[in-house]
Amino acid sequence: MSKLYAPLALALSAALLAAPAAAQTAGKGAKKLYCWNENGRKVCGDALPASAADAARTEFSAKSGLATGQVDRALTPGERAAAAAQAKLDEQAQFREAALRMRERAMAESYATEADLRRAFNERIALLDDTIKAAQLSIGGLRQSLISLLRQAGEAELSGRPVPANLTGTIQTQHAELLRQQGLLVNHRQDRAEIDTELAHALQTYRTLKTPGAAAEGGGA
Template sequence: MLLVPLAAAALTAAAQDPPKAKKLYCWNDPDSGRTCSDALPPDRVNSARDEFSVNSGARVGAVDAAMTAEQRADAAAAAIQARADQAAADTRKRTEQAMLLSYASEDDLKRVFTERSTLVDNSVDTARYNVASMRAALITKLQQAGDAELSGRQVDAKLAQDIGQRHAELVRQQRLLNSFEQQRAQLSSEVQDTLQRYRTLKGAAQPPG
């Protein structure tokens, strides 16, 4: 007995639902130019298009073209980079607040950098000494080889091997020296930037006079 009223109610509700407004779809076709149709072809489902009301002709919406796999990968990479940039900004803000709390004065902050600078300077000095020593030793071995050749004697195999090893070690020490010198230059720049930032933060944190 309940089926009849329920069926009648369903028919009444369906009759009250307004019909969906018809749309006109317009897209750019590479061959035929601007194309419009009241039915969207299956091969244009993923294409960019504008949608208009058939009754009023008013533009009622737009759909962007579906992204390619490469575009999706680029978008994902951009989202990851944006999150990383935001995390870096948050970290910097927390670091700046910690810096204000940790160092009561500029001299306290300078002392920290002085310790780091001393360590890097020691590394630079040691590398310079090693380069000079290895260069002098290599020159001595090369002179021995040169004397042998000028005397018409064949350069000893052990001497030639020693020259090769010392040359390789000299190159390695030179690379270390260059690395330490770059660290020193970067540290000097970091010191100036940090001190300038500290002064700015300290000034902003001071109550107005």
């Protein structure tokens, strides 16, 4: 039967009229009807043209007229690339999560008591606190040095003298180092903020491993 560009009711009627012929080919598979949108209008037929191969469509049984399946439209190249990229990101996130849980489990199994686990985290916390203090002192020193250098450059300009090239280069170097140190301080502070969450997870894992059910009863850290 040729394709019918008509509403579903007409397509079904044509399919029913052709029932004797369809019965002869029943062994070859159930006959289907398709409905899809084409140029803003609904089109139905017993064959899917090449122009509609990538379109969203609904499939119907020619025998009963009931919908048997729904096929979404094919993704565009851009959508496929975005989906592949997102799938890769999801896979990486799952890998990181699994690796974190493995590290927590291994760490929890390495300590005899909860106090030992807390002590290990406290050592990391103390180290991070010292690192933050050192970074703050370094930034303060760089800031004062840069202010002094800028003052020298300003005095030279106010006196009508050119700013020495070596002074300009030193100012640029000091400023770049100040920005780098400030960026490191932000990272150190973020690590310090996240370690409390890590400790809570580690304690929960430890309690679950050592005493099943204790994590739910004991709550957080």
